[in-house]
Amino acid sequence: MLDLTKLDEPPRIEPPPGVDIVPRWRRPELELAQYHLEQEAGRDIPGLDADVEQSFEQWRSFAIERPGVDPELCFLAVAGDRLVGTASIVVLGGTPYHGLTAVSRDWRGRGVAQALKRAQIAVALARGYSRLVTESQHENVAMRRLNEKLGYEPAPGSIVFRGPLLV
Numbered sequence: 472m473l474d475l476t477k478l479d480e481p482p483r484i485e486p487p488p489g490v491d492i493v494p495r496w497r498r499p500e501l502e503l504a505q506y507h508l509e510q511e512a513g514r515d516i517p518g519l520d521a522d523v524e525q526s527f528e529q530w531r532s533f534a535i536e537r538p539g540v541d542p543e544l545c546f547l548a549v550a551g552d553r554l555v556g557t558a559s560i561v562v563l564g565g566t567p568y569h570g571l572t573a574v575s576r577d578w579r580g581r582g583v584a585q586a587l588k589r590a591q592i593a594v595a596l597a598r599g600y601s602r603l604v605t606e607s608q609h610e611n612v613a614m615r616r617l618n619e620k621l622g623y624e625p626a627p628g629s630i631v632f633r634g635p636l637l638v
Contacts, residue, residue, distance in 0.1 A: 473592065473603040473623045481593035482621070486586035490550050490578075495557070496542040504554040505547065506530050512573030517610035534570070539563050544598075546590045548574070548583045558587035560595070560603075567595050569605035572614065584614070588621055 486492050495505070506527050525533070534540065539561040548556030555578040559570035569591065574583045595603050605623060607614045 472626050473605070473618075473621065474601070475592070475596050475603060476601050477622070478592075478596055481596050482589040484586050484589045484593065485582070486548060487578075487581045487583060490548050490555060490583060490586070492586050492590045493547050493549060494543055495545040495547050495559075498547055498549065498554075501547060501549070501554045502531070502535070503527065505534070505557050508554055508557055508575055509534065509571055509573045511576065512571065515576070516608055517612070534559060537561070541567075544591060544594055545570075546587050548578075548587055550578070556583040556587050558584070558591055560591055567600050567603050569603065584617055585621070588617065592621065 484492055495501075509530065510524055541560060541562055544560035544562070544567060546558050547554055554575075556572075556574040558572040560567045561570055562568070569588070572584050572587055574587075592603060603623075604626075605618055607618060609615075
């Protein structure tokens with residue numbers, strides 16, 4: 472969780488050279504590219520069981536159309552005409568939650584994810600939210616380190632059990 476009340480000013484976004492960070496609603500033509508990028512990134516998340524891929528329609532109903540998805544809190548990282556990153560937020564019960572932050576494999580490690588998250592922090596702060604909540608798989612060390620660098624503090628997690636339900 473990031474306590475936004477502790478921030479005096481919005482963070483500087485600072486994307487890598489050649490990359491623009493834009494709200495998703497400004498580039499609706501990149502929706503299919505976003506779907507493909509998020510499918511690719513989902514397969515790469517350490518510790519996430521991503522064997523099942525969503526159809527475009529399933530993804531769209533969850534990522535674009537579901538209640539709480541605020542297009543002004545969702546950002547795209549664009550290099551020229553190519554989508555290289557995406558980050559979304561869903562607002563539940565008045566609290567904004569980070570969804571997937573996805574970066575194209577060939578753009579990872581260059582600051583794209585950090586710029587996307589900083590853009591989200593800046594707009595959430597401008598909107599008057601008091602906190603931002605995120606979660607990461609335990610094995611996703613890179614994202615956990617980025618969240619810590621941005622000031623997120625660990626909170627009690629959840630335990631997910633997988634396997635047959637014994638009755």
